Amino acid sequence: MSNIPEPEVVLKNLAYLLPTIYSALQDGTYKAKEYCDQYETAGRIDPFLAPNLVRYHTIKLLQKQGHLIDEELNLDNVPNNGICLSYRNYKIRILKASNGDLPVPGHSKSRQHFYHQIPFKFMDEEDSGVTMLNLVLLWDVATQYNLSEVCLVCPKSGGVKRETVEAHWSYPIPLAVLMGEPFEDLVPAAQAVEDLPISLKRHDKNVTEGKVD
Amino acid sequence: MINGERVRQVRELKGLTQTEFATHLRINQSAVAQIESGRIAPSDQVLQRIILTTGFPMSFFKQSAPVDFPLGSLLFRARATVSARERCESLQYTRTIFEIAEKMEIEIDKIPLRLPRFDQDPISAAIQTRSSLGLSPDTPITNLINTVEKSGVLVMALAKVLEGLDAFSAWVGRSSLRPVIVIANNNVPGDRLRFSVAHELGHLVMHQAIKNDIATIEREASSFASEFLMPKEAMLKEIMRPVTLVNLLPLKMRWKVSIQALIRRAWDLELITQRQYKYLMQQMSMKGMRKKEPGKVPLEKPRMISQMAELIYGIPIDYRKLASEMNVPAQLIKETLEVHAMKNGAVEDDKIIDGTSNKIVNFRRRGH
Numbered sequence: 001m002s003n004i005p006e007p008e009v010v011l012k013n014l015a016y017l018l019p020t021i022y023s024a025l026q027d028g029t030y031k032a033k034e035y036c037d038q039y040e041t042a043g044r045i046d047p048f049l050a051p052n053l054v055r056y057h058t059i060k061l062l063q064k065q066g067h068l069i070d071e072e073l074n075l076d077n078v079p080n081n082g083i084c085l086s087y088r089n090y091k092i093r094i095l096k097a098s099n100g101d102l103p104v105p106g107h108s109k110s111r112q113h114f115y116h117q118i119p120f121k122f123m124d125e126e127d128s129g130v131t132m133l134n135l136v137l138l139w140d141v142a143t144q145y146n147l148s149e150v151c152l153v154c155p156k157s158g159g160v161k162r163e164t165v166e167a168h169w170s171y172p173i174p175l176a177v178l179m180g181e182p183f184e185d186l187v188p189a190a191q192a193v194e195d196l197p198i199s200l201k202r203h204d205k206n207v208t209e210g211k212v213d
Numbered sequence: 214m215i216n217g218e219r220v221r222q223v224r225e226l227k228g229l230t231q232t233e234f235a236t237h238l239r240i241n242q243s244a245v246a247q248i249e250s251g252r253i254a255p256s257d258q259v260l261q262r263i264i265l266t267t268g269f270p271m272s273f274f275k276q277s278a279p280v281d282f283p284l285g286s287l288l289f290r291a292r293a294t295v296s297a298r299e300r301c302e303s304l305q306y307t308r309t310i311f312e313i314a315e316k317m318e319i320e321i322d323k324i325p326l327r328l329p330r331f332d333q334d335p336i337s338a339a340i341q342t343r344s345s346l347g348l349s350p351d352t353p354i355t356n357l358i359n360t361v362e363k364s365g366v367l368v369m370a371l372a373k374v375l376e377g378l379d380a381f382s383a384w385v386g387r388s389s390l391r392p393v394i395v396i397a398n399n400n401v402p403g404d405r406l407r408f409s410v411a412h413e414l415g416h417l418v419m420h421q422a423i424k425n426d427i428a429t430i431e432r433e434a435s436s437f438a439s440e441f442l443m444p445k446e447a448m449l450k451e452i453m454r455p456v457t458l459v460n461l462l463p464l465k466m467r468w469k470v471s472i473q474a475l476i477r478r479a480w481d482l483e484l485i486t487q488r489q490y491k492y493l494m495q496q497m498s499m500k501g502m503r504k505k506e507p508g509k510v511p512l513e514k515p516r517m518i519s520q521m522a523e524l525i526y527g528i529p530i531d532y533r534k535l536a537s538e539m540n541v542p543a544q545l546i547k548e549t550l551e552v553h554a555m556k557n558g559a560v561e562d563d564k565i566i567d568g569t570s571n572k573i574v575n576f577r578r579r580g581h
Contacts, residue, residue, distance in 0.1 A: 007507055101499045149459050151500070170500035171507040172458040193554045194359050196516055198321050200524050 004154060005133065007171040010090070011152060015177055017073065017087060018150075021094070022178040024061040025139050026147050028054035033145040045145050051096045054139075055081040058094065091132045097140040097151070102165050105158040115158030115165070150178060215260065215274035217251035222279060223267045224249070226305040228298060237266045273540040280315070282308045282393075283383045295377045303375045307395050310369050310518070310549055311385065313539045317521040326365035328392055331418055335433040338419050339440035351447040353468045357407045358513040361394065361414055368410070368515035370396040372548035379409035382416050392417045396515065399552055403510035404471040410513075411438035442470050443478045452478075456485050458496060462508050469510045473497065519553035522546075528558055 011018075032053035036045045062075055062083070076084040083094040093114060095103055105111035114134050136155055142148040154168040224234045224245075231245045238245070238259055247253045255263065264271060282304060295303075329345045331338040343350060346364050354360055362368050375397035384390040394413045399406065415437030420430055451467075453460055456479050461472045468475075473494070480490040497503050526535045530550065536543035 100496050167501050169505055174462050193556055196362055196520055201320055201322055
């Protein structure tokens with residue numbers, strides 16, 4: 001994909017969805033922790049089970065609320081409780097951060113294609129002409145399995161090894177936006193040209209509003 | 214009789230060596246050296262070639278030598294990042310623009326100089342400079358370049374991007390010295406340029422007389438810039454714990470400084486430990502944010518030169534007249550004004566400069 005939009009443009013377009021996704025993830029992390037507290041020894045958080053539970057509960061909530069946000073929002077079927085949303089020209093995968101960064105696709109061809117911005121098509125499918133931008137919404141947890149950072153990443157490449165993973169950009173989503181405040185507040189308006197306190201010395205010339213030869 | 218120093222000025226401005234210039238003029242290098250030193254006068258034929266090659270009019274070469282523009286802060290840090298040729302080119306470009314500014318200033322009531330000079334530690338100097346410029350200690354500076362210009366500093370931007378150096382500064386003048394900041398690279402994020410300008414302001418305020426080694430001087434200017442753009446008093450109130458990239462983004466947009474500068478400031482003010490500092494910087498590296506930070510701070514442009522041109526030569530600016538009175542090519546004027554803040558409608562299109570727009574040519578003919 002050649003024309004990657006600026007993160008501010010994408011965030012502005014998605015700002016409407018983000019509070020719902022964030023609250024679904026919060027609900028998911030809470031329920032995962034609750035489960036571990038109840039069934040795991042001494043409340044130990046199982047690092048493999050817990051993210052799966054987060055995804056499961058997040059999907060449940062998004063399925064329940066998603067259509068209320070926007071009818072253009074669709075949840076794709078992804079195995080193993082994977083979360084992939086389609087919204088307008090965006091394809092968004094919700095993934096847990098791996099050491100704060102994009103997880104490595106490994107041998108998964110579909111994940112590799114997603115990172116490389118290669119559109120998915122069925123073999124007999126004709127080209128619709130619409131280019132989707134693939135995005136990753138990275139979530140992470142702090143101590144006590146509380147949801148910490150949520151970051152929007154536009155992946156560029158990714159293969160089997162860690163060093164192959166690259167992003168066009170990465171944008172930590174401000175908490176205010178996740179809580180539903182307008183994103184426009186974070187985008188400053190273009191700077192107006194501000195005049196300096198100077199003036200012409202000689203006032204006999206007709207020059208202040210344009211000079212006529 | 215032409216001035217050899219002017220020939221050197223234009224050659225270096227064009228980024229040519231004496232040998233390269235000699236090839237264009239179809240003479241040898243030693244002849245160029247002698248013309249530049251004033252030992253010989255070029256023949257009419259060579260003079261015509263100089264004019265054709267450089268695009269500068271004859272009147273430019275007949276002027277007396279331009280004001281000497283000292284290296285200033287260019288001396289401190291450019292050696293590692295900028296080649297000698299680039300340094301010459303940008304200095305000659307600066308001399309040319311500075312001369313244009315000085316000529317226009319004759320027609321203008323200038324802003325009195327309010328920039329203080331201190332011989333003390335950078336933090337106190339920054340606090341007192343803020344106070345001298347009428348800035349409160351707990352509010353962000355909305356337009357830094359405009360604020361600096363209002364204090365009587367001439368801020369100029371070069372149309373040619375000088376990679377490896379964002380800005381430099383010097384006290385310049387024949388009889389009395391005046392502070393000048395030159396923006397040498399406006400192809401950088403707005404927050405970075407603001408820090409560079411504040412850094413140069415620090416040099417102007419503190420380093421007219423150089424007493425320390427270059428590394429110390431640079432460190433002092435950066436400390437000045439940090440305190441000037443992110444005052445301690447305000448940062449202690451506004452940087453909330455836990456310090457995360459998410460929390461710093463709104464602060465970046467409010468204070469118009471980079472996230473990296475905020476992380477560094479938080480460490481300097483002991484709001485985070487060295488370990489947290491390293492972790493946050495690692496996070497930025499891993500996410501590719503050190504190359505491209507999230508959050509866009511608009512690029513500020515200097516206003517003084519363009520406003521003077523608008524006042525004297527009208528809106529839209531009469532480039533031909535301006536270029537003719539300044540003895541420089543119209544294209545140089547246009548390129549220069551384009552990197553300065555201009556009013557809507559002050560920019561003419563290329564056709565007007567080339568004189569190929571029938572509408573404008575007819576209008577001028579009727580005027581005469």
